[in-house]
Amino acid sequence: MIEFRLDRGSGVTPYLQLIRQVRQAVRLGRLREGDRLPPAREVVAALGINPNTVHKAYRELEHDGLVRSRPGVGTFVTAGAAASDAAQDPGVRSGLTDWVEAAERAGLDHEDMRAVFDSVLAERDAARTGSGRT
Amino acid sequence: MNALETVALSRRRRRVWALRDCDLAVPEGAVTALVGANGAGKTTLLHVAVGLLAPTDGEILVFGRPSGRRGADLARVAFVAQEKPLFGSFTVAEMLRFANATNPGFDLAAARARIAEADIDPRRRAARLSGGQRTLVALALALGKRAGLLLLDEPLAELDPLARLQVRGALMAAVAETGATVVLSSHDLAELAETCDHLVLLDRGRVRLAGEVEALRDRHRVITGPGEAAADVRELADVVHQSGTERQTTALIRTHLPDLPLGERPGIEEIVLGYLRRPEAP
Numbered sequence: 001m002i003e004f005r006l007d008r009g010s011g012v013t014p015y016l017q018l019i020r021q022v023r024q025a026v027r028l029g030r031l032r033e034g035d036r037l038p039p040a041r042e043v044v045a046a047l048g049i050n051p052n053t054v055h056k057a058y059r060e061l062e063h064d065g066l067v068r069s070r071p072g073v074g075t076f077v078t079a080g081a082a083a084s085d086a087a088q089d090p091g092v093r094s095g096l097t098d099w100v101e102a103a104e105r106a107g108l109d110h111e112d113m114r115a116v117f118d119s120v121l122a123e124r125d126a127a128r129t130g131s132g133r134t
Numbered sequence: 135m136n137a138l139e140t141v142a143l144s145r146r147r148r149r150v151w152a153l154r155d156c157d158l159a160v161p162e163g164a165v166t167a168l169v170g171a172n173g174a175g176k177t178t179l180l181h182v183a184v185g186l187l188a189p190t191d192g193e194i195l196v197f198g199r200p201s202g203r204r205g206a207d208l209a210r211v212a213f214v215a216q217e218k219p220l221f222g223s224f225t226v227a228e229m230l231r232f233a234n235a236t237n238p239g240f241d242l243a244a245a246r247a248r249i250a251e252a253d254i255d256p257r258r259r260a261a262r263l264s265g266g267q268r269t270l271v272a273l274a275l276a277l278g279k280r281a282g283l284l285l286l287d288e289p290l291a292e293l294d295p296l297a298r299l300q301v302r303g304a305l306m307a308a309v310a311e312t313g314a315t316v317v318l319s320s321h322d323l324a325e326l327a328e329t330c331d332h333l334v335l336l337d338r339g340r341v342r343l344a345g346e347v348e349a350l351r352d353r354h355r356v357i358t359g360p361g362e363a364a365a366d367v368r369e370l371a372d373v374v375h376q377s378g379t380e381r382q383t384t385a386l387i388r389t390h391l392p393d394l395p396l397g398e399r400p401g402i403e404e405i406v407l408g409y410l411r412r413p414e415a416p
């Protein structure tokens with residue numbers, strides 16, 4: 001079971017924060033096939049956000065194939081979600097660990113590293129779509 | 135059907151118009167933020183909607199029928215006033231029983247469950263409750279009426295951060311359970327952005343802006359650039375608020391083109407602040 005939290009100073013909308021937390025939990029194996037997402041009522045009671053925000057986030061996750069909603073029962077992590085096991089691949093992970101160590105030696109802090117990482121991802125997105133939009 | 139609708143609604147007290155020609159519609163199931171400066175007419179609008187004040191002119195409809203003071207009209211609306219008036223010498227349990235005896239259709243079991251969920255001792259007297267507990271009890275009483283429309287006048291004012299979160303949580307959980315329509319006034323725009331999906335902005339008794347939050351965001355843009363660029367934009371859009379210098383200016387604009395490929399889609403806080411800063415803007 002996942003317990004959502006909100007970082008209110010982050011500037012990221014609650015909707016996106018919920019989606020990212022589920023994706024992250026699935027990638028890291030904290031949510032597995034068949035696990036149930038907390039019912040919307042529980043999420044809104046704990047976080048004080050509009051129920052539509054939770055419904056929208058769950059719908060988006062369902063659209064991505066990460067979860068499946070069974071009316072009257074709940075929303076559950078799907079088998080397909082396990083495909084992201086590649087993110088757990090030791091080779092991919094250790095390559096990134098090497099990079100982080102190199103960045104640390106170069107004097108970058110975590111925020112610098114995120115900025116570099118994001119800009120590389122943005123460049124690749126731009127190269128792929130050719131439009132330059134991110 | 136709209137839960138609340140006003141047509142050219144006006145309310146005058148002596149020679150001052152507290153509300154003037156207000157047209158607005160709150161669809162069923164919406165959670166609406168009622169915002170505006172102090173004295174803009176927020177409390178007056180809520181009082182007219184609940185039947186505590188009569189319109190001077192125009193019409194106000196609650197679920198399609200004129201708001202009024204008869205029993206059937208009162209049962210459709212629940213109101214939590216800013217002061218959250220409770221009977222000080224009553225215990226919480228006594229207030230629930232009183233509400234149950236005086237409101238036909240009161241859901242006593244649900245109200246008791248809400249008090250228990252809020253961790254409030256039902257034997258405690260109202261006078262000894264904290265601000266957050268008073269609000270939670272007032273909310274449980276209002277929700278117990280099972281009214282389709284819930285009006286709250288600054289429910290979070292003067293509460294500490296933890297109590298604010300508890301009250302917001304209780305309110306949003308009730309919306310998730312019952313699908314009730316909620317209108318709440320507040321000055322905290324960040325909180326409203328998280329809780330509300332509709333907005334009504336009052337300015338000196340008039341409706342400046344009203345509608346669904348996402349639709350309002352679609353119709354506004356924040357653009358940054360040299361001063362003359364902002365001037366060019368006037369062809370495409372109304373400038374709500376503009377600040378900065380000749381070289382670098384930031385403007386909030388309103389457009390009728392939902393897909394205007396220009397600038398950033400602003401948050402609802404930024405939109406409201408833009409309108410509040412420029413009282414005479416479109």
